[in-house]
Amino acid sequence: MKRVIVVGNGMVGYKFCEKFVAKSERENYELLVFGEEPRPAYDRVHLSEYFSGKTANDLSLATMNWYESNGIILKTSELISEINPKNKQVITYRNQVYEYDYLVLATGSSAFVPPIKGVDKKGVFVYRTIEDLEAIKSYALKIKQQGSTEAAVLGGGLLGLEAAKAVKDLGLKTHVVEFAPRLMPRQLDEGASNMLQQTIEGFDLGVHLGKQTNLIAGNGAIESMEFSDGTSLKTDILVISAGIRPRDELAVAAGLKVGHRGGVEVNNRMQTSDGYIYAIGEVALYNNGIYGLVAPGYEMAEVAVEHILGGNKLMSEEIDMSTQLKLIGTEVASFGDPFIENDEVVAIVYENKLSGIYKRINVSKDKTRLLGGILVGDSSDYNTLFQLYINCMKLPENPEDLILGSRGKGGSALGSVLDLPDTAQICSCESVSKRAICCSITEGDCSSLKDVIKETKATTGCGGCKPMVVDLVNETLKSLGQEIKETICEHFAFNRQELYDLIKINKIKNYDEALNMFGKGDGCEICKPVLASVFAGIYMETANKQVTIQDSNDRFLANIQRNGTYSVVPRVPGGEITPQQLMAIGRVAEKYDLYTKITGGQRIDLFGAQLHELPLIWKELMEVGLESGHAYAKSLRTVKSCVGSTWCRYGMHESVSFAIKIENRYKGLRSPHKLKGGVSGCIRECAEARGKDFGIIAVEGGWNLYVCGNGGATPKHAILLAEQLDEETCIKYLDRFLMYYIKTAAPLMRTAPWLEKLDGGIEYLKKVIIEDSLGIAHDLETEMQGLVNKYECEWKQAIEDPEIMKRFRHFVNSDDTDDTIEFVSMREQKMPRPW
Amino acid sequence: MQQILDQYNTVTENQVKTWFKVGSVSDFPENGGACIKYKTRQIAVYNFTRKNKWYACQNLCPHKMEMVLSRGMIGDLNSVPKVACPMHKKTFSLEDGSNLNGEDYKIAVYPVKIEKENVYIGFSD
Numbered sequence: 001m002k003r004v005i006v007v008g009n010g011m012v013g014y015k016f017c018e019k020f021v022a023k024s025e026r027e028n029y030e031l032l033v034f035g036e037e038p039r040p041a042y043d044r045v046h047l048s049e050y051f052s053g054k055t056a057n058d059l060s061l062a063t064m065n066w067y068e069s070n071g072i073i074l075k076t077s078e079l080i081s082e083i084n085p086k087n088k089q090v091i092t093y094r095n096q097v098y099e100y101d102y103l104v105l106a107t108g109s110s111a112f113v114p115p116i117k118g119v120d121k122k123g124v125f126v127y128r129t130i131e132d133l134e135a136i137k138s139y140a141l142k143i144k145q146q147g148s149t150e151a152a153v154l155g156g157g158l159l160g161l162e163a164a165k166a167v168k169d170l171g172l173k174t175h176v177v178e179f180a181p182r183l184m185p186r187q188l189d190e191g192a193s194n195m196l197q198q199t200i201e202g203f204d205l206g207v208h209l210g211k212q213t214n215l216i217a218g219n220g221a222i223e224s225m226e227f228s229d230g231t232s233l234k235t236d237i238l239v240i241s242a243g244i245r246p247r248d249e250l251a252v253a254a255g256l257k258v259g260h261r262g263g264v265e266v267n268n269r270m271q272t273s274d275g276y277i278y279a280i281g282e283v284a285l286y287n288n289g290i291y292g293l294v295a296p297g298y299e300m301a302e303v304a305v306e307h308i309l310g311g312n313k314l315m316s317e318e319i320d321m322s323t324q325l326k327l328i329g330t331e332v333a334s335f336g337d338p339f340i341e342n343d344e345v346v347a348i349v350y351e352n353k354l355s356g357i358y359k360r361i362n363v364s365k366d367k368t369r370l371l372g373g374i375l376v377g378d379s380s381d382y383n384t385l386f387q388l389y390i391n392c393m394k395l396p397e398n399p400e401d402l403i404l405g406s407r408g409k410g411g412s413a414l415g416s417v418l419d420l421p422d423t424a425q426i427c428s429c430e431s432v433s434k435r436a437i438c439c440s441i442t443e444g445d446c447s448s449l450k451d452v453i454k455e456t457k458a459t460t461g462c463g464g465c466k467p468m469v470v471d472l473v474n475e476t477l478k479s480l481g482q483e484i485k486e487t488i489c490e491h492f493a494f495n496r497q498e499l500y501d502l503i504k505i506n507k508i509k510n511y512d513e514a515l516n517m518f519g520k521g522d523g524c525e526i527c528k529p530v531l532a533s534v535f536a537g538i539y540m541e542t543a544n545k546q547v548t549i550q551d552s553n554d555r556f557l558a559n560i561q562r563n564g565t566y567s568v569v570p571r572v573p574g575g576e577i578t579p580q581q582l583m584a585i586g587r588v589a590e591k592y593d594l595y596t597k598i599t600g601g602q603r604i605d606l607f608g609a610q611l612h613e614l615p616l617i618w619k620e621l622m623e624v625g626l627e628s629g630h631a632y633a634k635s636l637r638t639v640k641s642c643v644g645s646t647w648c649r650y651g652m653h654e655s656v657s658f659a660i661k662i663e664n665r666y667k668g669l670r671s672p673h674k675l676k677g678g679v680s681g682c683i684r685e686c687a688e689a690r691g692k693d694f695g696i697i698a699v700e701g702g703w704n705l706y707v708c709g710n711g712g713a714t715p716k717h718a719i720l721l722a723e724q725l726d727e728e729t730c731i732k733y734l735d736r737f738l739m740y741y742i743k744t745a746a747p748l749m750r751t752a753p754w755l756e757k758l759d760g761g762i763e764y765l766k767k768v769i770i771e772d773s774l775g776i777a778h779d780l781e782t783e784m785q786g787l788v789n790k791y792e793c794e795w796k797q798a799i800e801d802p803e804i805m806k807r808f809r810h811f812v813n814s815d816d817t818d819d820t821i822e823f824v825s826m827r828e829q830k831m832p833r834p835w
Numbered sequence: 836m837q838q839i840l841d842q843y844n845t846v847t848e849n850q851v852k853t854w855f856k857v858g859s860v861s862d863f864p865e866n867g868g869a870c871i872k873y874k875t876r877q878i879a880v881y882n883f884t885r886k887n888k889w890y891a892c893q894n895l896c897p898h899k900m901e902m903v904l905s906r907g908m909i910g911d912l913n914s915v916p917k918v919a920c921p922m923h924k925k926t927f928s929l930e931d932g933s934n935l936n937g938e939d940y941k942i943a944v945y946p947v948k949i950e951k952e953n954v955y956i957g958f959s960d
Contacts, residue, residue: 512885515885521914522883522886522910522916523910524910524911524912525910525926547864548864548909551908552921555906560906562901807864811870812863812880814871816872818877818902820839
């Protein structure tokens with residue numbers, strides 16, 4: 001049995017293990033891994049997501065279990081302090097000696113800290129490991145409590161900008177300081193950098209270019225940075241992200257050959273100057289370069305595995321440094337040689353300052369080859385361009401079409417993804433070719449995207465190739481005659497729209513009947529709520545009718561919260577509420593000791609009600625005319641309004657009255673996802689109506705109707721559907737629009753993604769809604785009016801029916817209440833005990 | 836919280852010492868769940884009419900330790916009867932309590948019998 005020792009358990013070290021255990025020859029080898037961090041390898045590429053809520057666990061690449069079950073001995077928190085190449089030994093900091101047959105150095109790099117005076121002051125950090133991030137987070141919290149909120153990031157490169165975003169998200173006013181005269185100097189040209197700077201400044205981040213930092217000043221802790229041009233920047237915390245330095249100390253001490261600026265020299269088999277020692281990843285100096293990207297690191301890992309186990313794969317001559325990333329709310333990508341400039345090359349540039357978009361492609365003079373390029377603000381063409389570049393594919397007749405986008409016709413410059421050559425490398429992190437992806441379906445057992453990812457590992461590195469992999473999988477399945485259909489779940493082989501029609505045409509009245517006729521098995525938590533929504537959309541039945549197919553919230557007509565208690569949200573149409581109603585809400589909240597909060601949608605939310613209290617609370621609220629706000633349902637939530645012409649000195653029309661009218665019209669209307677609306681009395685848009693599924697804005701001569709805006713994780717501004725409408729026409733169009741959406745959208749699909757998927761987009765929607773191109777407008781209106789007429793408050797139903805009231809007891813066999821619920825106090829109110 | 840969780844252990848029919856009466860069939864919703872109390876324990880009981888079977892399990896979701904499983908939706912996964920927690924949709928087999936999303940959490944399950952329209956849950960104490 002021979003032994004391979006790996007020093008370093010970062011992404012590349014882990015990849016080495018993964019590739020190693022996949023080989024049958026490994027049976028003759030013992031694999032021993034040393035990592036200095038306390039946890040197994042994690043995804044450093046997505047490190048900054050740690051700040052936006054991801055946990056160390058989410059970022060983890062493999063568990064301890066994984067190593068164990070693959071027969072790898074992983075020693076975490078274990079530092080190697082010496083290599084003895086003569087005896088083929090490594091020595092740990094505890095003086096333990098381990099012998100190896102082959103040694104792999106995957107020690108990566110550390111953050112480069114420039115030799116600036118005062119760099120050791122308190123409040124100066126680097127940005128590299130989870131521990132670094134935790135330290136930054138807790139220091140930021142501390143200074144914020146003291147009222148200090150200025151932050152700076154040294155380094156305007158890739159990682160620096162990411163760090164800046166992370167620091168900004170901690171609630172600090174953040175500045176980026178860069179030595180070079182432009183941002184991301186290794187990836188972007190001046191035009192692109194300017195555009196990026198403009199965008200970044202728009203996000204309230206300061207950008208300072210061409211600044212050489214001379215001194216970090218402060219009394220113990222950092223207070224300011226002083227630059228060589230005599231200027232200075234006040235700051236309370238500094239995060240340094242000024243590049244990387246290979247961790248080659250061990251190699252140097254062991255007498256291995258290193259480059260004059262660091263990095264262990266390797267050949268194209270990843271061997272160092274000692275043939276039994278390999279170096280991979282950011283510690284390796286290959287072709288005179290250090291490569292701080294995942295893809296080349298992974299390739300190096302594979303080459304080293306191959307060579308140790310007797311294979312003969314060699315490292316690529318040229319390392320591709322193309323990158324694509326989302327930065328501070330904008331997209332940036334560069335590929336190939338972004339800067340190339342000579343007589344044989346023409347650069348084509350498209351710039352739109354209004355929308356913050358800059359695109360540059362470098363094309364050979366004969367217009368046949370793409371050599372590189374830069375995308376800022378919109379990198380949706382990256383995959384296509386990258387494939388054209390990396391596969392040396394022929395360009396379209398007018399190469400500018402590649403970046404000018406879909407003028408008129410649209411469609412990808414590539415045509416179908418299936419036109420790519422079989423050898424085209426789709427996922428460069430895992431080096432997966434188009435052939436590997438397609439063959440896993442045509443010749444292997446894969447029949448879905450999930451299978452293909454599991455089989456090929458494509459998309460699991462940086463993830464940039466995902467859209468193309470999805471396209472390839474779908475197109476390949478289609479070419480095999482397989483229908484690509486989104487079915488609801490294992491119980492129904494239909495999509496929501498089909499089920500809607502089937503139930504309507506066959507006059508199906510309940511879930512069991514639908515399951516018996518069109519499904520199989522006994523249903524589940526996915527198809528039950530979908531069908532509940534369909535029944536509601538056809539018959540306007542309330543959630544009380546088929547109780548056990550309702551989502552939990554609908555079943556109890558309230559929102560379940562963190563400790564299993566509920567929150568109650570009465571409907572307050574247009575945000576208009578009488579003092580009497582306000583007092584009633586206050587009394588109820590006081591009586592039942594409810595945490596009380598005004599929501600973002602002009603409602604009052606009452607938290608902490610136990611199941612058995614819900615009917616008691618509603619009884620009192622109903623006495624003053626309040627109704628269920630359906631805040632728990634996939635249905636109309638709120639129609640927000642501003643004050644409008646009733647009180648506002650700018651108001652043009654009466655937005656409050658109109659909002660109330662509309663909210664009352666559609667209240668209780670169940671839909672594929674929640675629905676929100678807004679009515680603003682003038683273009684100042686205080687109701688933020690364009691962030692809603694439908695937005696109405698008063699203009700000279702009537703109302704403008706906007707549709708398909710969404711807040712949430714992928715916000716979208718609503719788009720103009722029709723202008724200067726009178727109230728009646730506006731409601732008519734809304735009826736048609738909402739009904740059309742309810743009938744055709746997929747489950748849990750909000751209006752913005754629905755519109756995106758609608759063939760022909762907004763122009764098509766205009767034809768259907770305004771010009772009645774499908775001849776269904778009358779039916780849509782009639783159906784909507786039918787639903788509107790059938791509205792009933794489901795809480796009123798519940799309270800009047802003793803059978804329904806049984807639902808709200810915690811125990812069937814006892815009048816006791818749940819004694820496990822615990823609250824703690826906060827700002828004179830209460831909250832659930834923390835998880 | 837561990838203490839609360841430790842009260843719940845799966846009981847098989849041959850371990851039953853007490854058949855505890857928890858109500859009549861009509862006290863429980865069809866194809867849904869409700870909660871009963873036994874000593875200090877909370878047990879979720881499901882009348883799975885489509886399968887013509889009854890199931891019982893701990894009411895405590897082991898993921899976040901909240902007493903909510905009786906309010907979850909039931910269904911099946913490849914014919915295995917299951918419940919989905921209303922908090923985060925973790926799903927558990929009602930037959931053996933195992934987690935069907937491939938996670939480590941497990942729940943305790945209990946035998947149910949119906950006699951003369953009365954519902955009994957089996958406990959080993």
